[in-house]
Amino acid sequence: MSRQPEKLLYAPSHEWVETASEGGDVIATIGISAFAIEQLTDLVYMDLPKVGGKVSAGQEFGEVESVKAVSPLYSPVDGEIVAVHSDLPNQLDDLKEDPYDFGWILKVKLSDEAALAKLLDHAAYSKRCGESA
Template structure:
Protein backbone atom coordinates (compact mmCIF):
# COMPACT_ATOMS: atom_id res chain seq x y z
CA UNK A 1 0.00 0.00 0.00
CA UNK A 2 1.17 3.54 -0.69
CA UNK A 3 1.86 5.24 2.65
CA UNK A 4 0.42 8.48 1.27
CA UNK A 5 -3.01 6.82 1.53
CA UNK A 6 -2.51 5.88 5.19
CA UNK A 7 -3.01 7.65 8.48
CA UNK A 8 -0.46 7.52 11.29
CA UNK A 9 -0.32 7.80 15.06
CA UNK A 10 2.31 9.75 16.94
CA UNK A 11 3.41 6.37 18.35
CA UNK A 12 4.32 5.07 14.85
CA UNK A 13 1.37 2.81 14.01
CA UNK A 14 -0.15 3.15 10.55
CA UNK A 15 -3.85 2.89 9.81
CA UNK A 16 -5.73 2.01 6.62
CA UNK A 17 -9.45 2.81 6.81
CA UNK A 18 -12.03 0.72 4.94
CA UNK A 19 -15.79 0.12 5.07
CA UNK A 20 -17.21 -3.20 6.19
CA UNK A 21 -20.84 -4.10 7.00
CA UNK A 22 -21.78 -0.42 7.16
CA UNK A 23 -19.07 0.43 9.69
CA UNK A 24 -15.45 1.48 9.51
CA UNK A 25 -12.64 -1.03 9.91
CA UNK A 26 -8.98 -0.09 10.32
CA UNK A 27 -6.01 -2.24 9.37
CA UNK A 28 -3.10 -1.45 11.68
CA UNK A 29 0.62 -1.91 11.20
CA UNK A 30 3.94 -0.47 12.30
CA UNK A 31 5.58 2.29 10.27
CA UNK A 32 8.76 1.69 8.27
CA UNK A 33 10.43 4.41 10.35
CA UNK A 34 9.63 2.55 13.59
CA UNK A 35 10.74 -0.82 12.23
CA UNK A 36 14.00 0.69 11.03
CA UNK A 37 14.57 2.29 14.44
CA UNK A 38 13.80 -0.92 16.36
CA UNK A 39 15.95 -3.23 14.14
CA UNK A 40 16.70 -6.85 15.04
CA UNK A 41 13.12 -7.84 15.86
CA UNK A 42 12.83 -11.14 17.71
CA UNK A 43 9.24 -11.37 18.90
CA UNK A 44 5.75 -10.06 18.20
CA UNK A 45 2.77 -10.68 20.39
CA UNK A 46 -0.46 -10.20 18.47
CA UNK A 47 -3.63 -8.98 20.16
CA UNK A 48 -6.37 -11.57 20.65
CA UNK A 49 -9.20 -11.68 18.12
CA UNK A 50 -12.34 -10.53 19.92
CA UNK A 51 -10.45 -8.44 22.46
CA UNK A 52 -11.35 -4.81 22.97
CA UNK A 53 -8.74 -2.21 22.01
CA UNK A 54 -8.76 1.26 23.56
CA UNK A 55 -7.36 4.21 21.62
CA UNK A 56 -3.83 5.19 22.70
CA UNK A 57 -3.57 2.21 25.08
CA UNK A 58 -1.09 -0.67 24.53
CA UNK A 59 -2.70 -3.48 22.50
CA UNK A 60 0.22 -5.69 21.59
CA UNK A 61 4.00 -5.73 21.89
CA UNK A 62 7.05 -6.10 19.74
CA UNK A 63 10.49 -7.05 21.02
CA UNK A 64 13.90 -6.36 19.50
CA UNK A 65 17.32 -7.45 20.76
CA UNK A 66 17.54 -4.02 22.39
CA UNK A 67 14.16 -3.69 24.11
CA UNK A 68 10.45 -4.46 24.34
CA UNK A 69 8.07 -1.87 22.90
CA UNK A 70 4.32 -1.58 23.22
CA UNK A 71 2.17 -0.92 20.19
CA UNK A 72 -0.71 1.44 20.87
CA UNK A 73 -4.22 1.04 19.47
CA UNK A 74 -4.86 3.91 17.06
CA UNK A 75 -8.62 3.74 17.72
CA UNK A 76 -11.01 2.00 20.11
CA UNK A 77 -12.91 -1.06 18.99
CA UNK A 78 -13.02 -4.81 18.74
CA UNK A 79 -10.08 -6.69 17.23
CA UNK A 80 -11.66 -8.66 14.38
CA UNK A 81 -8.60 -10.17 12.68
CA UNK A 82 -4.86 -10.61 13.22
CA UNK A 83 -2.02 -11.51 10.88
CA UNK A 84 -1.40 -15.00 12.33
CA UNK A 85 1.65 -15.79 10.23
CA UNK A 86 3.53 -12.62 11.13
CA UNK A 87 5.16 -13.66 14.46
CA UNK A 88 6.97 -16.46 12.61
CA UNK A 89 7.97 -14.22 9.70
CA UNK A 90 9.10 -11.01 11.37
CA UNK A 91 11.20 -10.08 8.33
CA UNK A 92 7.87 -9.32 6.61
CA UNK A 93 7.58 -6.27 8.87
CA UNK A 94 10.64 -4.67 7.29
CA UNK A 95 10.15 -6.17 3.80
CA UNK A 96 6.58 -4.95 3.36
CA UNK A 97 5.55 -2.80 6.33
CA UNK A 98 2.50 -1.30 4.63
CA UNK A 99 1.22 -4.52 3.03
CA UNK A 100 1.96 -8.09 4.11
CA UNK A 101 3.33 -6.70 7.39
CA UNK A 102 -0.11 -5.65 8.66
CA UNK A 103 -0.72 -6.64 12.29
CA UNK A 104 -4.44 -6.46 13.15
CA UNK A 105 -7.85 -5.17 12.05
CA UNK A 106 -10.07 -3.25 14.43
CA UNK A 107 -13.79 -2.48 13.98
CA UNK A 108 -13.92 1.22 14.81
CA UNK A 109 -16.35 2.05 17.62
CA UNK A 110 -16.02 5.83 17.43
CA UNK A 111 -15.27 7.31 14.00
CA UNK A 112 -14.29 10.66 15.51
CA UNK A 113 -11.10 9.07 16.91
CA UNK A 114 -9.85 8.86 13.31
CA UNK A 115 -9.71 12.65 13.18
CA UNK A 116 -6.79 12.63 15.66
CA UNK A 117 -4.53 10.70 13.31
CA UNK A 118 -1.81 12.29 11.16
CA UNK A 119 -1.54 12.13 7.38
CA UNK A 120 1.70 10.82 5.90
CA UNK A 121 3.24 14.26 5.37
CA UNK A 122 2.57 15.33 8.96
CA UNK A 123 3.89 11.99 10.23
CA UNK A 124 7.09 12.29 8.18
CA UNK A 125 7.62 15.79 9.51
CA UNK A 126 7.29 14.42 13.05
CA UNK A 127 9.78 11.62 12.36
CA UNK A 128 12.26 14.08 10.94
CA UNK A 129 12.09 16.03 14.19
CA UNK A 130 12.60 12.82 16.21
CA UNK A 131 15.61 11.84 14.13
Protein backbone atom coordinates in the same frame (compact mmCIF):
# COMPACT_ATOMS: atom_id res chain seq x y z
CA MET B 1 -3.30 -4.21 -4.39
CA SER B 2 -0.54 -2.34 -2.60
CA ARG B 3 -1.15 0.16 0.14
CA GLN B 4 0.38 3.54 -0.54
CA PRO B 5 2.03 5.01 2.59
CA GLU B 6 1.08 8.51 1.38
CA LYS B 7 -2.61 7.66 1.75
CA LEU B 8 -2.48 6.22 5.26
CA LEU B 9 -3.03 7.89 8.62
CA TYR B 10 -0.42 7.65 11.39
CA ALA B 11 -0.30 7.78 15.17
CA PRO B 12 2.59 9.67 16.77
CA SER B 13 3.52 6.29 18.29
CA HIS B 14 4.24 5.08 14.71
CA GLU B 15 1.27 2.84 13.94
CA TRP B 16 -0.35 3.31 10.53
CA VAL B 17 -4.10 3.07 9.88
CA GLU B 18 -6.16 2.44 6.77
CA THR B 19 -9.94 2.56 6.99
CA ALA B 20 -12.51 0.91 4.73
CA SER B 21 -16.27 0.42 4.84
CA GLU B 22 -17.38 -3.21 5.04
CA GLY B 23 -21.05 -4.11 5.35
CA GLY B 24 -21.95 -0.87 7.07
CA ASP B 25 -19.02 -1.03 9.51
CA VAL B 26 -15.80 0.90 9.36
CA ILE B 27 -12.82 -1.45 9.55
CA ALA B 28 -9.39 -0.06 10.42
CA THR B 29 -6.31 -2.03 9.35
CA ILE B 30 -3.31 -1.28 11.56
CA GLY B 31 0.42 -1.82 11.14
CA ILE B 32 3.79 -0.30 12.12
CA SER B 33 5.41 2.36 9.93
CA ALA B 34 8.60 1.74 7.96
CA PHE B 35 10.28 4.48 10.00
CA ALA B 36 9.49 2.68 13.26
CA ILE B 37 10.66 -0.65 11.91
CA GLU B 38 13.92 0.93 10.79
CA GLN B 39 14.39 2.45 14.25
CA LEU B 40 13.65 -0.86 15.95
CA THR B 41 16.19 -2.66 13.71
CA ASP B 42 16.19 -6.39 14.31
CA LEU B 43 12.79 -7.47 15.55
CA VAL B 44 12.95 -10.84 17.28
CA TYR B 45 9.63 -11.25 19.09
CA MET B 46 6.10 -9.94 18.77
CA ASP B 47 3.08 -10.53 20.99
CA LEU B 48 -0.39 -9.92 19.54
CA PRO B 49 -3.89 -9.94 21.03
CA LYS B 50 -6.73 -12.30 20.16
CA VAL B 51 -9.68 -11.77 17.83
CA GLY B 52 -12.72 -10.54 19.74
CA GLY B 53 -10.76 -8.36 22.16
CA LYS B 54 -11.42 -4.66 22.54
CA VAL B 55 -8.88 -1.91 21.92
CA SER B 56 -8.93 1.73 22.90
CA ALA B 57 -7.04 4.58 21.30
CA GLY B 58 -3.74 5.09 23.09
CA GLN B 59 -3.85 1.75 24.92
CA GLU B 60 -1.36 -1.09 24.44
CA PHE B 61 -2.44 -3.96 22.23
CA GLY B 62 0.84 -5.82 21.79
CA GLU B 63 4.60 -5.78 22.35
CA VAL B 64 7.75 -6.25 20.30
CA GLU B 65 11.39 -6.94 21.18
CA SER B 66 14.46 -5.72 19.31
CA VAL B 67 18.07 -5.38 20.48
CA LYS B 68 17.04 -6.51 23.98
CA ALA B 69 14.47 -3.69 24.18
CA VAL B 70 10.78 -4.42 24.71
CA SER B 71 8.42 -1.79 23.28
CA PRO B 72 4.63 -1.59 23.43
CA LEU B 73 2.36 -1.27 20.39
CA TYR B 74 -0.44 1.23 20.89
CA SER B 75 -3.85 1.13 19.28
CA PRO B 76 -4.63 4.27 17.29
CA VAL B 77 -8.40 3.55 17.30
CA ASP B 78 -11.31 2.33 19.44
CA GLY B 79 -13.18 -0.85 18.62
CA GLU B 80 -13.26 -4.63 18.46
CA ILE B 81 -10.49 -6.75 16.97
CA VAL B 82 -11.97 -8.71 14.04
CA ALA B 83 -8.74 -10.12 12.54
CA VAL B 84 -5.15 -10.67 13.67
CA HIS B 85 -2.20 -11.41 11.39
CA SER B 86 -1.24 -14.39 13.50
CA ASP B 87 1.61 -15.54 11.20
CA LEU B 88 3.41 -12.24 11.58
CA PRO B 89 5.37 -13.03 14.80
CA ASN B 90 6.98 -15.93 12.94
CA GLN B 91 7.81 -13.86 9.87
CA LEU B 92 9.30 -10.68 11.28
CA ASP B 93 11.91 -10.44 8.54
CA ASP B 94 9.08 -10.18 6.03
CA LEU B 95 7.48 -7.44 8.12
CA LYS B 96 10.65 -5.43 7.73
CA GLU B 97 10.63 -5.93 3.97
CA ASP B 98 6.97 -5.05 3.50
CA PRO B 99 5.49 -3.11 6.44
CA TYR B 100 2.43 -1.81 4.61
CA ASP B 101 1.03 -4.91 2.92
CA PHE B 102 2.38 -8.15 4.36
CA GLY B 103 3.00 -6.31 7.62
CA TRP B 104 -0.60 -5.57 8.60
CA ILE B 105 -1.14 -6.50 12.25
CA LEU B 106 -4.79 -6.03 13.22
CA LYS B 107 -8.17 -5.25 11.75
CA VAL B 108 -10.48 -3.39 14.11
CA LYS B 109 -14.20 -2.73 13.73
CA LEU B 110 -14.49 0.84 14.93
CA SER B 111 -16.88 1.61 17.76
CA ASP B 112 -16.16 5.31 17.47
CA GLU B 113 -14.47 7.24 14.69
CA ALA B 114 -13.43 10.18 16.87
CA ALA B 115 -9.87 8.88 17.31
CA LEU B 116 -9.28 9.06 13.54
CA ALA B 117 -9.43 12.84 13.65
CA LYS B 118 -6.39 12.89 15.95
CA LEU B 119 -4.19 10.91 13.57
CA LEU B 120 -1.59 12.51 11.31
CA ASP B 121 -1.53 12.47 7.53
CA HIS B 122 1.62 11.24 5.81
CA ALA B 123 3.14 14.71 5.41
CA ALA B 124 2.67 15.60 9.07
CA TYR B 125 3.93 12.20 10.20
CA SER B 126 7.01 12.39 7.97
CA LYS B 127 7.80 15.86 9.29
CA ARG B 128 7.55 14.56 12.84
CA CYS B 129 9.85 11.63 12.06
CA GLY B 130 12.36 13.99 10.48
CA GLU B 131 12.41 16.09 13.61
CA SER B 132 12.96 13.15 15.92
CA ALA B 133 15.49 11.26 13.80
